[in-house]
Amino acid sequence: MNCAHSRRISRYADNELPQKEKEFLDKHIFTCPPCLHELKAITSIKERILKNKVDTNAGFFWQTLKKRIDTEARAVSTKEMFSLDFGSWAKRLIPVPIFASLLVLAFLTINSRNSNLIDAYLFTNQDSSVLELMDNAGSQSEINILLYNQTSFLRSQSIC
């Protein structure tokens, strides 16, 4: 580029110059070989880049994109379903430990009350039928059941 105006040819080729400057270059270019050469080079580059334009099938492109959108949507809804389910399950699960604790507490209270009753009963009555039942019972749990039945009976008789 040997002309001071050559720098402006890029903008001129893009039609981005103010009207006055454009009118000046319209005339100048045909009298100035470096500017004309610059314009030809830029025009050739423009044409060659335009050849890189890609032709594609709009329908096929859209179908591919649509499939991706649908797949994503399905993945998201499955994830949401799972997290929702988990959420409701979690909500349902919250009372479980509370209920279990209450159950254990109740059991312990009843149990300690029972053993007090049994102790008192055994101490005061030494009922042979009970001792016999205890002898016949196979396991600790059977003894517990037998004693519980017995104390329930006593309770109903207003012994305690």
Place this chain on the structure above:
Amino acid sequence: MDEDLELINKFKSGHLEGFEMLVKKYHTRVITIANSFVGNTSDAEDIAQETFLKIYHTLESFKAQAKFSSWLYRITVNTAYDHLRKNKHKPLSLDEIDYSAISDNKNREDLVAKEAMQEALNKIPFDFRSALTLKEIEGLSYQEIAEALKITIGTVESRIFRARQILKKLLTHKEPDKR
């Protein structure tokens, strides 16, 4: 009202056709812009798909004050940039073209010229190339390019000028061999 904005509003009111029409209107331009960065249609189509997926997910929040095409081109350029960075894209060199596979002379010359141009484009810094591509392929004004790339008009002008200077040098130094 602007046609794109009408389509966007259609999409926002629950009609996917609005988005479909935007895709069909712009997909060739997006692929062509992407192609000028990666130099092959397959990767360019992947970039275009990514671009439109991003658009699909964010279109709800699109503000009417902005121009849809500027926004779309910016996302295209950014997606192409990410793609190049991730894949450390190696453009096909002129020596790697299988000339024997191209029987027709005219097509062969076209392809060689195309590849030479692509090779030259790949050597231009990304920022310069973005501005030049939006100018040459999309025919955007400097003002529109400035909006799309969030730079000043002066920067647009200078980037396009410099990109062309580099291309001129590269293409005159390595004119395609018309075998």
